Amino acid sequence: MRVGTDIVEVERFANKNKTFYQKIFTEKEILYSKKYKSYAERFAGIFCTKEAIMKALSVGIYEINPLNIEVLHLKTGKAFVNLTGNAEKILAKLSESNIEISISHIKSVATAVVIIY
Numbered sequence: 690m691r692v693g694t695d696i697v698e699v700e701r702f703a704n705k706n707k708t709f710y711q712k713i714f715t716e717k718e719i720l721y722s723k724k725y726k727s728y729a730e731r732f733a734g735i736f737c738t739k740e741a742i743m744k745a746l747s748v749g750i751y752e753i754n755p756l757n758i759e760v761l762h763l764k765t766g767k768a769f770v771n772l773t774g775n776a777e778k779i780l781a782k783l784s785e786s787n788i789e790i791s792i793s794h795i796k797s798v799a800t801a802v803v804i805i806y
Contacts, residue, residue: 693745
C-alpha cells in the first residue's frame with residue numbers, strides 16, 4: 690500500500706490565464722472546474738490530487754507530466770483518476786493497481802489524499 694497527500698492555497702489557482710491551466714490540467718478538468726463559481730477551489734483540489742499521486746508513486750514532476758494524471762468525477766461527485774503515459778507505466782510496474790482518492794477544499798485551502806493498493 691502507498692499513500693500520498695498534498696495541500697495548497699486556493700488563491701494560487703485564481704484568475705490565471707488559459708495557458709497556465711492548460712500546462713497542468715486536461716481539457717476535461719478545465720471544463721469541470723470552470724463550471725463552478727468557486728473554480729479555483731476545484732483546480733486546487735485537482736492539483737493536490739496530482740501531487741499526492743506523484744508522492745504515492747515516489748516520483749516527481751520531472752518523471753510524470755501532470756497532464757498524464759486526469760482527475761474526473763462521477764455524476765455523484767465522487768472523484769476518480771485516469772492515468773496515461775508515463776504515470777500509467779509507473780503504476781503498471783507496481784504490485785498495487787487500485788487508486789482511491791479523496792479531495793476536500795474550502796475558500797482558502799484544498800487538500801487530497803491518495804491510497805494506492
